[in-house]
Amino acid sequence: MISLSINGSSQSLGDIDPETPLLWALRDTLGLVGTKYGCGIAQCGACTVHLNGVPVRACQLQVGNLEGQEITTIEGVASEDGALHVLQEAWIEHDVPQCGYCQAGQIMSAAALLAANTKPSDEDINTAMAGNICRCGTYTRIVEAIHIAARKLDQGGTA
C-alpha cells in the first residue's frame, strides 16, 4: 500500500506496482491527467511535476521511492482559493498555447524558475526551460509570458 502527498493531500495508490512511474500513477490511478505522457525517457518535459519544489520528470520516478515526499502537479499550482498562479494567468492572457499538450509541463518548469528567481533574464529562462519541448513552437510566447508573470508577481500576483 503506497500513499503519496500530492498537491497537499495524502493519496492512496492501493496495491500498485512500486515500479510504476509517477506519471502513470497520477494519470491512470488518481485521474490527475494534467501531467502528460510525451516520450517516457525524460526528453520532452511534458510530464514535469515538482518533487519537494524541484522540477522533475514524472516518467522517471517510481512511486515506490516517493513516500513522504511532497509532489505538486499542474492541478495543484493554483492557490487553494482557486486564484490562478500568475503563470497560468499570463499563459491565458498572452494566448501561449497552440495544441497546448506541453504547456502544463512548461508551466511547471516556469513555476519552479519563478519560485527561485522572481526576475529571470532571457538566459535564465533558456536554462530553466531547456528540458521542455514545444512541438508547435510556442517558445516566443512562453518567454514573453514568463516575463509578464514575473511583472505580475512583482505587483503582488499569486504564485
Place this chain on the structure above:
Amino acid sequence: MNNLQNGYNDPLDAFEPKQARQLSRREFIKLSGMGAGLALAVVSVPFSKSATAATDGVEYNLFIQINSDGVIRIYSPNPEVGQGIKTALPMVVAEELDANWSDVVIENSPIADEYGRQVAGGSRSVPTRWDELRAAGAGVRAMLIEAAAGEWSVPSSEVTTNQSMLIHAFSDRRISYGEVANLAGELSPPMVDSLTFKNPEEYRLLGTRITGTDNMALVTGKPIFGIDLQLPNMLYASYTKCPTIGGRVVKANLDEIKALPGVITAFVLEGTVGVTSFDPRGVSVAPGVAIVAESTWQSFKARDSLKIGWDTSEASSDSWSDYVEAAEELRGKEGAAVLLEQGTAAQVINDAATKVSSQYGFGFVSHAQLEPQSCVAHWRENMMEIWSTSQTQSEVRGSVAALLDMPKENVIAHQYRGGGGFGRRLDNDYVREAALIAQRVDAPVKLQWSREDDMAFDFFRVGGFYNMQASVDENGKLNAWNSHAICLSADGEKPNSGAGLRPMDFPREMLEHFKHTQTLLPSKTPTGPWRAPSSNSYAFVEQSFVHEMAVVAQRDHLEFLIESLGEPKWFKEGDSASLNTARAINVIKTVAERAGWGTKQQPVGRALGLSFYFCHAGYVAEVADVSVDKDKKITVHKVWMAVDVGPVLNLSAAENQCQGGVIDGISTLMGLEITMTKGRVDQSNFDEYPLLRISSRPKIDVHFVKSEYSPTGLGEPAFPPLAAAVCNAIYSVTGDRIRDLPIRKAGYTI
C-alpha cells in the same frame, strides 16, 4: 504536353469539395438546417450533443443554440489540433450573429454527416466553412430581429443589433438575445439570399486578438485531450507491431503474457495487410499483438516480456542509403517520364553561357506530434463508440464501419482535442486498431501508443531528391528551367503521398522553356501528408535554386526573385489555388522592406536570406538574419514574415501559427531526419530526433498584409519558406550551398 498532375499525389484532394464554394441555398439548408420547410430548425443528430447543454435552449441550426439566460452556445465542427480552429470558426458565427463574445460558450460539435467535412487538413477549414458559418450567424440574427420586431410591433427594418442586444432606436427599447430566444425559435428561418452580412469594417471580433477557448482548461490540467479520457471500468491496451514494417505475426508467447500482473488478456490481430498505406477512409490494420491490462503502465511493461515470431517475407526492406545511392546515379540527368514540356528547356540550358545544375535532397521526417496516438473504443451490442483525436473525424465512422463490416449508423464518434497533428492524425490507423481490440474486450478500452510506436509507425513525410537545371540569358534573366523529381513510390505508378512536384504555376507560367521529368524509386515505407505536403520540402529546393540562379547571374536576390515572377497577374482568376503574382510580389516587397533588405551592411559572419512560397492559397515571404561561426554553429537572430492569407480571422492565433511555422521550420531544417535500414526505422524517440529547444528560437516579426481576398488557411503555408531563407543566408555568409536536409549532416549545429 502537361501531365503534371501525374507527378503529385495529395490524398487530401479527395476530401475537397468538388468545386469552389459558392453556397447554394440547397446546400445551406442541408448544412445549416435552415430552410423554408423546417419550421423549428432543430437538427436531429443521433446522440446528445452535450451532457452539459442547457435544456431550455433553442438550437436554431447546427451551429447555434441560444438559452433564455443569454448563453450562446456555438458548436465548432472541425478537429482542433493546435491550429486554433475551435476558437476561429465560432468567431465567424458570432461575428455575423453580432454576439457579445463573453456570452459565447464553445463546444465541439458532434460527428455527423450533417456537418459535412469535419477535417483538419489542407488548411481548408476556414475557406470551406466561411460561407456557411457566416450564413448561420446572420440567419439567426435575422430571426432574433424578427422576433423583437414582432414583440414591439415595429418593422424589422427598424431593429438593429449590438453585442447580443436588440435595439429599437426610435422608441429607445432594448431586449437581449436570450429574452427573445424562444420566440425567435418559432419563426421560419430566412432564405440565404435574403440575409445581410456585415461589411468587414463593421467587424468587432474578426481580425482582433481572441484568446483560445480552451486556454483555461489547458493551463489548469483539465482532461481535454484524447489521451486524458477515462471511462468507468476502462481497460488499457498496448499494441506491438513488427519493427520491420509490414511483418506478420507467426507466433507469440500469449500465455506467458496473460499471466503477468494486471494483464487481462493478450491476443494476436492478424491485420488486413502487411504494409499499410495512407488512407483515412481505408480499412487497413497492421498485424500485431494486443495486450489489455488494468493500467497503461502494465500494458507497457508486459511488452518487455513479449516474444513474437515475425514473418517478414512481404515486409519492407527499404534502406534510406539505397535511395541516396540511386539518386547519386541520377545526378545531372533528366528523368525518363516527361510530365511537362514547353519550349526547348534542355536545349536552351545546354546552349546557355550561364547555367546551373544541382541536386537537392531531403530526408524522411516524422510528425512527432507531442501527444502519442491514443484512442478509446467501446464495443456494445453491435455498436462501436469511438473517442479520438482524428483530423479526419468525418471519415472515422465510415472507416470503422467498413473494417467491422457493419452499418455506419452503428458507429458513434466523438472528437477530442489532439496534442498536435501536423497531418499525423489524418489517417485513422490507430482508431481502427482500437476498434478491433475493443471488439474483443468487454469494457471500454484505451489503446495507447508509446512514443517509440509513434515514431516507428508513422506515415512519414517522404524523403526525396530533385535534379535542378536552369539558365539565365545575357541580361541575367531566368530563361529556362528543367526539374527532375526523384520520388519514392509504393505502386510504381505515381509518387507517394506528399512526394512529387506540387502543380503550382511557378516558374513554368513565366518561362517559355520549362521541362519537368520524374523518376520513381520503389518503396514500401508508409508516407502521408505532413504539414504542407510536398511544399514542405520542395519550397527548400525551389527557393534555394532561385537564389543559386541569382548568384550566378550576379543579381540582387530580391530583384531577381521579383523579376522571375513576371508581370502581376492571377493565372486562373478566381481560383485561390492558382498563383496571383501581384499578391506574391506584395509579400516579397513587404518582407524585404521590414527586414531592411539591401539597406544596411551586415557584420562579418552574418547575412540575410530571402525566400518566398505559395501553397494552400497562402502567400508567405520570409527574410532570415543568420550568423555562422567558424565551427559551423549557426544563430538565427531574427525572421521576418509577410503573409497574405486574405483577412485574418484571429490575429492572436494566426500570429501563433506563423511563429510556430518558423520554429518548426528551423527544427526540421537543422536536425530532424528519419532513416530506415532494411525496413526498420532507425530512430525511436526524441533523443534521436532532436526537436528545437527554447534557447534556439529567433525573434520573429509577423506581418499580415491587408488583403481584399477571401480568407484562407494558415497552418500549412506558414511552414515552407523558412528552410531556404536560412540556407540562402548561410550561403551568403560562407559560400557553402546547402542542398541536403537536415543540415546537421553537413556539420552545422544551432
